[in-house]
Amino acid sequence: xxxxxxxxxxxxxxxxxxxxxxxxxxxxxxxxxxxxxxxxxxxxxxxxxxxxxxxxxxxxxxxxxxxxxxxxxxxxxxxxxxxxxxxxxxxxxxxxxxxxxxxxxxxxxxxxxxxxxxxxxxxxxxxxxxxxxxxxxxxxxxxxxx
Amino acid sequence: xxxxxxxxxxxxxxxxxxxxxxxxxxxxxxxxxxxxxxxxxxxxxxxxxxxxxxxxxxxxxxxxxxxxxxxxxxxxxxxxx
Numbered sequence: 001x002x003x004x005x006x007x008x009x010x011x012x013x014x015x016x017x018x019x020x021x022x023x024x025x026x027x028x029x030x031x032x033x034x035x036x037x038x039x040x041x042x043x044x045x046x047x048x049x050x051x052x053x054x055x056x057x058x059x060x061x062x063x064x065x066x067x068x069x070x071x072x073x074x075x076x077x078x079x080x081x082x083x084x085x086x087x088x089x090x091x092x093x094x095x096x097x098x099x100x101x102x103x104x105x106x107x108x109x110x111x112x113x114x115x116x117x118x119x120x121x122x123x124x125x126x127x128x129x130x131x132x133x134x135x136x137x138x139x140x141x142x143x144x145x146x
Numbered sequence: 147x148x149x150x151x152x153x154x155x156x157x158x159x160x161x162x163x164x165x166x167x168x169x170x171x172x173x174x175x176x177x178x179x180x181x182x183x184x185x186x187x188x189x190x191x192x193x194x195x196x197x198x199x200x201x202x203x204x205x206x207x208x209x210x211x212x213x214x215x216x217x218x219x220x221x222x223x224x225x226x227x
Contacts, residue, residue: 041227057226058154058155059226060152060154060200060203060219060221062203063200063203063204063219064226066203066204088226088227099226099227100226100227120227123226123227124224124226124227125224126205126224127224127226127227128154128200128219128221128224128226129224129225129226129227130154130155130156130222130224130225130226131225131226132155141155141156141159141222141225142225143156143196143222143223143225
């Protein structure tokens, strides 16, 4: 890293470029955080026995930003000692690429794991993002959480 | 009154457009708008029971009352993460 970045308490972004997980960790990690937890969701190569080639992620972008901020705020209210970064990528992603990264920096692991779990479950429930899976023989909108 | 409707993912496939405008009676609710859209775009019918709605980028229930100039979004079950 070229310059020292300020530590942030909340990061909530929708992006199109590949997610730089290490940079995201650096944005919320700090000397008081003995536990830095990271969840990275990636494009899986199969769905119920069918080979997945790639996934297109579409968002209601302005609302998605708002929902990510809301989730970050809720996590910070319940676990004020935690700092959190949430980034969801949209566009066409290949197998293995990260679609989402969530980093929680916490003084202790127990609160960190709880905050991270709450954040990803809230994303799965409310973030207005849709994935269209491309198989060898066609594409479908995913209609259930997975 | 007139509202703007945003259609995402499978809802866009069903209507064939990302954005449309809709004339409604004053006092109309989200459920009324949805019922009119199903008549115009029968392909939406299977999606309606699982659709969620947002007005001004906030989730709202079907009984939410719409106002002139509102932006209503049709949100199929989300699958982010």
